[in-house]
Amino acid sequence: MKRITGIPVSKGLVIGRVYLLEEDRSFRVGPQAIDEMDAPAQLERFELARRAAIADLDALHEESTGEMGSEAAKIFLFHIGALNDPTILKPIRSMIEQDHVTPEYATSFTLRKLAARFAKHPDSTFQSKVDDLRDLAARLLSKLSGKSAATLASVGKNTIIIARDLTPTQTAGFNREHVTGFVTDLGGRTSHTAIVAGALSLPAVVGAKNITTQAHDGQQIIVDGNKGTIILDPDEDTIAQYQALIQTAEEARISLHELAELPAITTDGVEIELLGNIEFADEIPHLLDEGGQGVGLYRTEFLYLTGKQSPTEEDQFNAYKQCIEHLKGKPFTIRTFDLGADKYTQRQEETPERNPFLGLRSIRYSLQNQKMFRTQLRAILRASALGPIKIMFPLITNITEFRSARYFLNEEMEELAEAGIKYNPNIEVGMMVEVPAAALMASTFAQEVDFFSVGTNDLVQYTLAVDRTNERVASLYTPIHPAVLRLVRDVTRAGRKRDIPVSCCGQSAADPAFAALLIGMGVRTLSVTASSLPLVKRAIRGLSVTKCERIAKRAIGFDSEAEASSYVFNRLRKIVPEVFDGRTVG
Numbered sequence: 001m002k003r004i005t006g007i008p009v010s011k012g013l014v015i016g017r018v019y020l021l022e023e024d025r026s027f028r029v030g031p032q033a034i035d036e037m038d039a040p041a042q043l044e045r046f047e048l049a050r051r052a053a054i055a056d057l058d059a060l061h062e063e064s065t066g067e068m069g070s071e072a073a074k075i076f077l078f079h080i081g082a083l084n085d086p087t088i089l090k091p092i093r094s095m096i097e098q099d100h101v102t103p104e105y106a107t108s109f110t111l112r113k114l115a116a117r118f119a120k121h122p123d124s125t126f127q128s129k130v131d132d133l134r135d136l137a138a139r140l141l142s143k144l145s146g147k148s149a150a151t152l153a154s155v156g157k158n159t160i161i162i163a164r165d166l167t168p169t170q171t172a173g174f175n176r177e178h179v180t181g182f183v184t185d186l187g188g189r190t191s192h193t194a195i196v197a198g199a200l201s202l203p204a205v206v207g208a209k210n211i212t213t214q215a216h217d218g219q220q221i222i223v224d225g226n227k228g229t230i231i232l233d234p235d236e237d238t239i240a241q242y243q244a245l246i247q248t249a250e251e252a253r254i255s256l257h258e259l260a261e262l263p264a265i266t267t268d269g270v271e272i273e274l275l276g277n278i279e280f281a282d283e284i285p286h287l288l289d290e291g292g293q294g295v296g297l298y299r300t301e302f303l304y305l306t307g308k309q310s311p312t313e314e315d316q317f318n319a320y321k322q323c324i325e326h327l328k329g330k331p332f333t334i335r336t337f338d339l340g341a342d343k344y345t346q347r348q349e350e351t352p353e354r355n356p357f358l359g360l361r362s363i364r365y366s367l368q369n370q371k372m373f374r375t376q377l378r379a380i381l382r383a384s385a386l387g388p389i390k391i392m393f394p395l396i397t398n399i400t401e402f403r404s405a406r407y408f409l410n411e412e413m414e415e416l417a418e419a420g421i422k423y424n425p426n427i428e429v430g431m432m433v434e435v436p437a438a439a440l441m442a443s444t445f446a447q448e449v450d451f452f453s454v455g456t457n458d459l460v461q462y463t464l465a466v467d468r469t470n471e472r473v474a475s476l477y478t479p480i481h482p483a484v485l486r487l488v489r490d491v492t493r494a495g496r497k498r499d500i501p502v503s504c505c506g507q508s509a510a511d512p513a514f515a516a517l518l519i520g521m522g523v524r525t526l527s528v529t530a531s532s533l534p535l536v537k538r539a540i541r542g543l544s545v546t547k548c549e550r551i552a553k554r555a556i557g558f559d560s561e562a563e564a565s566s567y568v569f570n571r572l573r574k575i576v577p578e579v580f581d582g583r584t585v586g
């Protein structure tokens with residue numbers, strides 16, 4: 001039995017079996033020569049590998065059509081098509097026959113060249129196929145090496161994925177019936193991979209240092225997503241102990257769930273609006289079930305992360321419409337694509353950015369990819385005729401970005417009007433405040449925006465210069481830091497002066513202590529993941545705004561984050577012990 005500790009990022013306890021995900025998907029194989037006489041045998045070896053790969057893909061296609069629907073399963077048809085495509089096969093075969101290199105090198109070289117061409121292609125349909133080419137190469141290489149080509153799609157029940165790192169796309173693509181949790185060597189608390197885990201209610205621990213070198217396939221494992229503990233090869237007593245904990249947690253969840261019907265009202269009678277953050281439309285029923293009053297943040301970029309090609313205007317319109325149908329008139333804030341940084345774009349690039357979090361991300365990416373951006377704006381506007389949608393732009397850093405984004409929105413409105421297509425001309429347009437520059441200039445922005453939504457995930461990262469995905473600096477990622485609090489206070493002040501609502505949709509709002517500080521600074525709308533809603537509500541129902549104001553004021557005045565958070569927790573523990581007892585800074 002071995003215990004390992006990492007950073008807990010998605011709550012829950014699970015007992016399962018390890019599936020070790022190979023990291024090296026770069027499919028780079030060095031040149032290896034073969035004897036000229038050996039070429040026919042090597043060609044035959046390639047042929048056998050190709051046929052075996054097709055047979056696997058056929059089986060996967062059939063299986064997944066039942067599980068995911070025929071549209072999603074089409075991806076396997078693309079792979080099968082590629083394995084029969086002469087433009088791919090001819091160069092591989094000729095390299096083996098004429099250049100006398102191994103099938104491994106010929107496969108790797110040819111598919112890498114093609115992937116690089118696709119990545120540079122101006123049409124995003126080609127760009128989105130880069131990952132597929134990687135998968136294809138990995139499959140062929142594993143067939144050539146004779147190793148099992150077990151892929152994520154074919155794992156058994158109660159599988160816990162162990163990987164060095166996972167992209168949000170990989171995580172979103174897990175077979176949710178079989179994968180019940182994951183652990184990674186790398187990663188931080190608010191990385192988008194962690195956020196996806198929360199959305200899928202998948203217990204997860206990241207930053208578990210070298211778990212990949214300690215775990216092996218099929219091993220029994222316990223993952224405690226509440227504390228960040230991982231136990232490999234647990235003994236019988238430990239398993240029994242965790243089974244009991246799982247049972248108790250389920251009972252506690254049911255009792256918290258009973259709060260869903262009650263309002264989120266403070267002891268001095270102030271109602272707080274509790275909304276949910278979603279990545280997929282089908283999260284909404286669960287969100288409403290947990291007592292969410294609407295959607296405060298729809299991370300639309302997940303349409304890119306899960307789809308195999310760029311979502312069309314129609315795909316997007318349908319996704320937004322589906323949300324509206326679930327929400328039945330409840331508030332719905334759509335954030336325009338927040339691509340870049342740890343989401344999507346880097347893997348398509350031939351030369352990834354050196355500092356993607358400071359790079360072409362979010363609204364910057366949208367403004368440079370106008371066609372994509374305008375398509376999204378049109379889809380949102382069309383959906384605005386069907387329900388109460390607000391639109392929000394991410395990562396606004398200067399006023400020109402906001403004005404440009406708004407200009408495109410107005411242009412699309414005009415086009416729709418000319419075409420006689422309905423939309424809401426008075427749609428509210430807001431911005432995320434997630435960069436210190438935007439917080440410091442909030443009073444300027446307040447003259448032009450309809451609302452602010454503070455994104456603490458990024459605001460903390462950029463204020464404290466701590467990469468939100470880096471486990472090495474995770475202990476420095478401290479939302480209750482006087483610098484962060486001052487910035488949030490500046491935003492609420494600016495909002496109040498102009499009567500502009502200020503909400504918060506960062507993960508920290510799900511931490512009852514930070515939620516108390518937000519309320520103390522004047523925030524009246526919180527948007528968090530569905531599963532966090534009951535606990536936040538319980539805290540709110542035990543707190544008064546007056547006390548929150550006092551605590552926030554003191555916390556802002558401390559010299560250090562350590563003093564601030566220990567003060568905040570000590571105070572809150574006295575006021576609402578049932579929520580804060582045993583809870584530590586986090």
Ligand code: PEP
Nearest residue numbers: 434455456457458505506
């Ligand atoms: C944030 O930065 O707080 C936020 C909500 O956006 P995201 O986590 O998607 O970057």
Ligand code: MG
Nearest residue numbers: 434455457458
């Ligand atoms: Mg953000």
